[in-house]
Amino acid sequence: MTTRYLLTDVAPLGGTPVDVLLADGVIAATGPDARAQAGDDATVIDGAGLVLLPGLVDLHTHLREPGREDAETVRTGTRAAAAGGFTAVHAMANTTPTQDTAGVVEQVWRLGRDAGWVDVRPVGAVTVGLEGERLAELGAMAQSEAAVRVFSDDGKCVHDPVLMRRALEYVKAFDGVVAQHAQEPRLTEGAQMHEGVVSAELGLTGWPAVAEEAVIARDVLLAEHVGSRLHVCHLSTAGSVEIIRWAKSRGIDVTAEVTPHHLVLTDDLARGYDPLFKVNPPLRTAADVEAVRAGLADGTIDIVATDHAPHTREDKDCEWAAAAFGMTGLETALSVVQETMVDTGRMTWADVARVLSSAPARIGRVDDHGRPVAVGEPANLVLVDPAARRVVDPREQATKSVNSPFRGRELPGRVVATFLRGRATVLDGVPCDDDAAVSR
Ligand SMILES: NC(=O)N[C@@H](CC(=O)O)C(=O)O
Ligand SMILES: [Zn+2]
Numbered sequence: 001m002t003t004r005y006l007l008t009d010v011a012p013l014g015g016t017p018v019d020v021l022l023a024d025g026v027i028a029a030t031g032p033d034a035r036a037q038a039g040d041d042a043t044v045i046d047g048a049g050l051v052l053l054p055g056l057v058d059l060h061t062h063l064r065e066p067g068r069e070d071a072e073t074v075r076t077g078t079r080a081a082a083a084g085g086f087t088a089v090h091a092m093a094n095t096t097p098t099q100d101t102a103g104v105v106e107q108v109w110r111l112g113r114d115a116g117w118v119d120v121r122p123v124g125a126v127t128v129g130l131e132g133e134r135l136a137e138l139g140a141m142a143q144s145e146a147a148v149r150v151f152s153d154d155g156k157c158v159h160d161p162v163l164m165r166r167a168l169e170y171v172k173a174f175d176g177v178v179a180q181h182a183q184e185p186r187l188t189e190g191a192q193m194h195e196g197v198v199s200a201e202l203g204l205t206g207w208p209a210v211a212e213e214a215v216i217a218r219d220v221l222l223a224e225h226v227g228s229r230l231h232v233c234h235l236s237t238a239g240s241v242e243i244i245r246w247a248k249s250r251g252i253d254v255t256a257e258v259t260p261h262h263l264v265l266t267d268d269l270a271r272g273y274d275p276l277f278k279v280n281p282p283l284r285t286a287a288d289v290e291a292v293r294a295g296l297a298d299g300t301i302d303i304v305a306t307d308h309a310p311h312t313r314e315d316k317d318c319e320w321a322a323a324a325f326g327m328t329g330l331e332t333a334l335s336v337v338q339e340t341m342v343d344t345g346r347m348t349w350a351d352v353a354r355v356l357s358s359a360p361a362r363i364g365r366v367d368d369h370g371r372p373v374a375v376g377e378p379a380n381l382v383l384v385d386p387a388a389r390r391v392v393d394p395r396e397q398a399t400k401s402v403n404s405p406f407r408g409r410e411l412p413g414r415v416v417a418t419f420l421r422g423r424a425t426v427l428d429g430v431p432c433d434d435d436a437a438v439s440r
């Protein structure tokens with residue numbers, strides 16, 4: 001039997017404080033019933049001042065296993081996810097070997113289950129080896145034990161329009177979605193950062209906004225043409241927001257994500273030539289940051305996804321041009337959303353629950369996550385202290401990698417506890433190592 005938890009005076013979705021009892025993997029009672037049913041053996045957590053949200057769901061995580069266990073493993077990455085308040089993550093397909101067969105996605109799914117920190121939903125590659133030449137075994141991955149619903153060549157763009165069309169048509173059979181890394185390859189050859197004033201000054205090859213926008217425009221039209229579901233990864237420009245807004249107004253079945261880093265950081269940061277700030281798509285301008293915030297606030301952008309991209313020191317501690325693209329994000333995502341959207345008055349905690357939990361769960365077709373905080377629902381939850389503040393120190397993080405762009409920054413909010421089916425994976429802000437992998 002798992003421990004029973006009585007959370008006293010917690011504010012579900014930031015609303016009126018109430019007692020909540022977690023027992024037998026579900027939300028067993030709320031209000032006066034919670035205390036009455038708790039009994040003497042329940043562990044009491046004082047929730048005064050804390051916000052209770054459904055456990056966060058990441059649609060875009062790089063766990064690096066198999067192949068780059070020196071940067072992250074399923075175990076370290078999912079422990080970091082739990083520390084960040086997540087209860088489910090989608091593991092991107094750009095592993096070695098590529099997650100392009102039922103065998104590899106099942107391997108990743110099993111590693112996630114055995115680690116026990118969060119539910120791991122592997123993403124399947126769209127094309128064999130992410131080569132962009134022929135479709136991978138999408139149906140076999142969908143029917144495997146891993147039950148893949150999200151397909152992506154992330155890291156690379158499915159740039160061949162015929163392959164993209166076929167993938168969109170194919171995934172309809174099993175209610176799947178194609179998640180596109182929108183990057184026109186010819187327009188971004190040798191690109192190092194956003195193409196604009198700063199890249200011109202620094203003499204670095206630019207990655208123009210149009211390289212993203214042109215692919216998104218094409219893909220929403222393809223999705224409309226074949227009547228399929230499209231998801232756009234890490235949207236980063238004002239123009240991309242406009243295209244998604246237009247597509248949705250036409251009734252096209254498209255969803256879009258923005259990363260925490262694109263909600264706050266700009267291309268100015270490249271001036272120090274610190275590869276911590278090298279990422280794909282690149283950090284854009286202040287006007288783009290404002291546009292993605294506005295798009296998230298008005299629902300044009302559906303979700304925040306971390307694009308947690310751990311890299312080893314060797315791959316990051318080098319000159320800008322030689323460094324890998326990518327930054328970690330699982331343990332800072334909620335704080336960045338609080339700082340940029342909640343503390344600015346642009347979103348409520350209920351909106352946060354939507355963009356970081358219920359909407360990504362729906363897009364990824366993850367049952368049992370992103371559910372309402374209500375009696376009878378699975379106890380996949382996160383308890384947050386919005387009044388806390390902390391300085392980000394990657395050495396204190398659970399991820400194996402230290403490439404956080406928020407290093408040394410003070411951010412608001414702290415994950416106090418995370419629960420996966422009623423079992424605490426994090427308590428007092430610390431991952432519960434002894435309990436992980438015991439009861440599932
Ligand atoms: N975002 C990144 O800069 N890098 C990602 C790939 C990707 O998301 O495109 C990675 O796998 O390192
Ligand atoms: Zn990508």
Ligand SMILES: [Zn+2]
Nearest residue numbers: 092154155307
């Ligand atoms: Zn990615």
